Amino acid sequence: MTGDTKRVQELIGRMSLSEKAAQMTQIPANLLTDEEAETWAVRGIGSFLHALGKRAEKLQKAARDSRLGIPVLFGIDAVRGHALKNGATVFPSPLAMACAWDREAMEAVGRATAAEVAADGLHWTFAPLLCMARDLRWGRVDETFGESPTLTGELAAAMIRGLQGEDLKDETAILACAKHFIAYAESTGGRDSADTPVSMRMIRETFLPPYKKAVDAGCATIMTAYLPIDGVPMTAHKELLTGVLKGELGFNGFVVTDWDNVGSLVARQQYSETLRDAALAAAIAGNDMFMSTPGAYEELIALVKEGRLSETVLDEAVKRILTVKFRLGLFDDKQKPKIVDMQAHQALNARIQQEAVVMLKNNGVLPLENKKLAVIGPSVDHIHAMLGDWTYMSHPSIRSSCEIEHQITPVTPRKGLERLAAGHGLTIRYEKGCGFLREEDPIAAPDVAGYPYLEKIIKPEFQNLDTGAVLSACEGADVLVACVGDFLGQTGEYRDRADLDLSGDQQALLELMKSTGKPLVVVLVSGKPLTVPWVRENADAAVQLFNGGQTAGLALARAVTGETNAFGKLPISFAHHAGQLPVYHNQLPGWHGRRYIDMPEEPLYAFGYGLSYTSYRYGAPRLEKENGGYALITEVQNAGEADGTEIVQLYAHRPAGQRMTPVKELIDFARVPLKAGESKEVRFPVDMESLKAVRDDGSRVLEKGTYTLMAGSSSRDEDLRKVTFTI
Numbered sequence: 001m002t003g004d005t006k007r008v009q010e011l012i013g014r015m016s017l018s019e020k021a022a023q024m025t026q027i028p029a030n031l032l033t034d035e036e037a038e039t040w041a042v043r044g045i046g047s048f049l050h051a052l053g054k055r056a057e058k059l060q061k062a063a064r065d066s067r068l069g070i071p072v073l074f075g076i077d078a079v080r081g082h083a084l085k086n087g088a089t090v091f092p093s094p095l096a097m098a099c100a101w102d103r104e105a106m107e108a109v110g111r112a113t114a115a116e117v118a119a120d121g122l123h124w125t126f127a128p129l130l131c132m133a134r135d136l137r138w139g140r141v142d143e144t145f146g147e148s149p150t151l152t153g154e155l156a157a158a159m160i161r162g163l164q165g166e167d168l169k170d171e172t173a174i175l176a177c178a179k180h181f182i183a184y185a186e187s188t189g190g191r192d193s194a195d196t197p198v199s200m201r202m203i204r205e206t207f208l209p210p211y212k213k214a215v216d217a218g219c220a221t222i223m224t225a226y227l228p229i230d231g232v233p234m235t236a237h238k239e240l241l242t243g244v245l246k247g248e249l250g251f252n253g254f255v256v257t258d259w260d261n262v263g264s265l266v267a268r269q270q271y272s273e274t275l276r277d278a279a280l281a282a283a284i285a286g287n288d289m290f291m292s293t294p295g296a297y298e299e300l301i302a303l304v305k306e307g308r309l310s311e312t313v314l315d316e317a318v319k320r321i322l323t324v325k326f327r328l329g330l331f332d333d334k335q336k337p338k339i340v341d342m343q344a345h346q347a348l349n350a351r352i353q354q355e356a357v358v359m360l361k362n363n364g365v366l367p368l369e370n371k372k373l374a375v376i377g378p379s380v381d382h383i384h385a386m387l388g389d390w391t392y393m394s395h396p397s398i399r400s401s402c403e404i405e406h407q408i409t410p411v412t413p414r415k416g417l418e419r420l421a422a423g424h425g426l427t428i429r430y431e432k433g434c435g436f437l438r439e440e441d442p443i444a445a446p447d448v449a450g451y452p453y454l455e456k457i458i459k460p461e462f463q464n465l466d467t468g469a470v471l472s473a474c475e476g477a478d479v480l481v482a483c484v485g486d487f488l489g490q491t492g493e494y495r496d497r498a499d500l501d502l503s504g505d506q507q508a509l510l511e512l513m514k515s516t517g518k519p520l521v522v523v524l525v526s527g528k529p530l531t532v533p534w535v536r537e538n539a540d541a542a543v544q545l546f547n548g549g550q551t552a553g554l555a556l557a558r559a560v561t562g563e564t565n566a567f568g569k570l571p572i573s574f575a576h577h578a579g580q581l582p583v584y585h586n587q588l589p590g591w592h593g594r595r596y597i598d599m600p601e602e603p604l605y606a607f608g609y610g611l612s613y614t615s616y617r618y619g620a621p622r623l624e625k626e627n628g629g630y631a632l633i634t635e636v637q638n639a640g641e642a643d644g645t646e647i648v649q650l651y652a653h654r655p656a657g658q659r660m661t662p663v664k665e666l667i668d669f670a671r672v673p674l675k676a677g678e679s680k681e682v683r684f685p686v687d688m689e690s691l692k693a694v695r696d697d698g699s700r701v702l703e704k705g706t707y708t709l710m711a712g713s714s715s716r717d718e719d720l721r722k723v724t725f726t727i
């Protein structure tokens with residue numbers, strides 16, 4: 001027995017039933033009065049979320065003065081830096097950061113986030129999100145690392161390593177939380193928490209691998225999704241939570257439910273008759289801590305007293321929670337880091353924001369030099385449209401509980417271009433042109449408690465196209481730059497969206513600008529891929545900027561003026577039309593006709609696709625035997641004039657076993673810096689584990705047959721060179 005285990009067992013032996021039930025309880029402090037919060041602290045609550053600074057300190061002191069003095073865990077959604085706090089480093093959204101395909105940068109982002117969260121006396125972030133965005137209508141695509149199990153797992157594991165550091169006892173180490181277990185983005189029609197008819201085989205083959213990487217990276221906590229898996233609410237899914245996650249994967253941290261999952265079993269999912277039944281189902285399934293269902297505290301106590309729930313179930317949950325608290329050093333009076341290197345964090349932010357810019361098209365109009373620009377559109381100078389979700393602007397209710405030290409002034413595309421203009425002989429004429437919505441648009445804020453601020457966010461966007469102003473702005477310009485996309489009223493939690501076209505008069509704006517006959521650069525600033533086939537056909541250049549960090553506008557300006565060539569690649573496929581979904585790269589073959597009669601076969605933009613100011617040439621890949629498997633070697637040459645970094649991708653097609661297999665799936669990737677003209681051999685050890693098929697009995701085997709490996713610059717067939725081996 002380790003020291004901690006002994007201390008945990010000894011402590012549990014002294015805890016009362018109600019103290020155990022309190023330890024399993026987590027409540028949002030920003031929704032409690034001081035007295036209510038203090039009462040919970042004295043009762044021995046396990047955790048508060050959304051309390052910071054002085055409030056957290058006060059509550060921790062009250063907890064330490066409670067009968068057993070068990071310290072409280074303070075959690076917060078620091079999903080892209082400590083972004084709910086204005087004054088912290090706001091990194092790009094996870095989807096934007098995924099465009100960098102950069103394990104090392106993700107670990108550094110985790111490290112920086114942890115330092116800033118820990119400096120506020122907090123211990124735990126509800127990140128990274130491991131959901132995979134395969135239906136673009138889902139509201140939270142921006143929070144994902146895209147569509148690939150491999151890319152998601154690699155980047156999430158890197159972030160977890162960064163957040164938790166070498167040792168959880170370190171001052172700057174905080175708990176990570178892999179969420180939302182499991183397949184949360186896979187619900188029917190992209191409808192958040194609707195039914196998800198996926199098989200156990202599909203869960204093991206597609207959705208579980210990122211969690212295995214998270215568990216292997218030592219992730220301390222995992223959050224349960226809201227949604228039902230084939231009719232069984234995840235909160236009540238004992239087979240997946242206890243059998244698979246804790247049993248098969250050996251997860252030894254603790255499981256926390258998502259927001260009021262237990263109450264949802266009654267109120268939304270009509271799965272449980274009463275809150276007591278719901279608390280019983282949730283406890284037995286393997287949820288160790290209940291988020292934001294304060295009523296469940298009394299129900300757990302009653303369940304044990306009336307003999308419906310064994311106290312040993314609470315002991316197991318409390319053991320997991322206390323073990324994590326000991327691992328974190330909370331009982332050893334863990335101190336907050338004294339200083340935080342914000343300069344280094346801002347430099348890291350500048351780097352990852354740069355790598356997050358994706359060039360989709362360029363007929364030579366970029367880079368912009370010595371030109372008169374007309375910069376027009378609702379996204380040109382719009383802060384929350386640029387930042388996106390889970391920041392101090394999108395969650396004012398949580399922000400109100402943050403001590404705001406200082407306001408960092410975000411740099412929008414307009415401000416970024418204006419800052420660099422002189423150095424590149426550019427003049428800028430700015431015009432908003434239109435809002436994201438027409439005056440007559442019906443879009444209303446989802447009627448959801450907790451999101452009343454959305455009305456305020458949506459109201460200013462009802463603005464029709466101002467043709468005169470746009471044409472006058474275009475008049476003296478040599479090149480037109482349109483910035484269009486979406487805003488917080490259209491992307492984020494509770495904002496699933498059926499029509500992914502440019503909303504309001506944005507398309508009319510683009511066509512009006514195009515009608516002038518001048519070169520047109522389109523910058524897409526959005527939370528998720530939009531359906532923009534007109535842009536691909538008619539723009540002279542197109543750049544994608546998923547929700548960025550505070551200075552994303554400067555990163556964009558540096559990219560389009562050629563100051564840098566650090567472009568990223570898409571972690572997610574784009575569709576021509578919402579009706580074409582799903583378009584993700586790793587689908588099974590066999591569709592009769594391979595396309596809708598009114599749609600092309602391919603996605604609008606492919607997974608892994610992205611251009612730059614140079615081009616790369618790939619040699620034929622070859623295999624070498626290595627460690628009982630293979631290594632794939634491919635030569636890559638920078639065939640252009642600009643130094644750059646190529647994101648080399650490795651895909652595989654596996655032979656069918658009991659089940660069919662995807663036409664191709666990403667199995668590895670590498671960032672390869674190459675000077676103009678330089679060639680390098682890139683070596684990928686082939687992870688034979690990742691080629692195993694999942695049998696119906698859950699076993700993983702290398703099926704006999706021919707395996708095809710494909711190396712190249714994107715998932716498109718024309719960008720891949722193949723080699724095969726047979727087992």
Ligand code: GLC
Nearest residue numbers: 049077126179180258259493
């Ligand atoms: C939200 C989200 C979850 C978040 C939690 C706490 O509803 O689903 O991702 O971590 O509540 O804010």
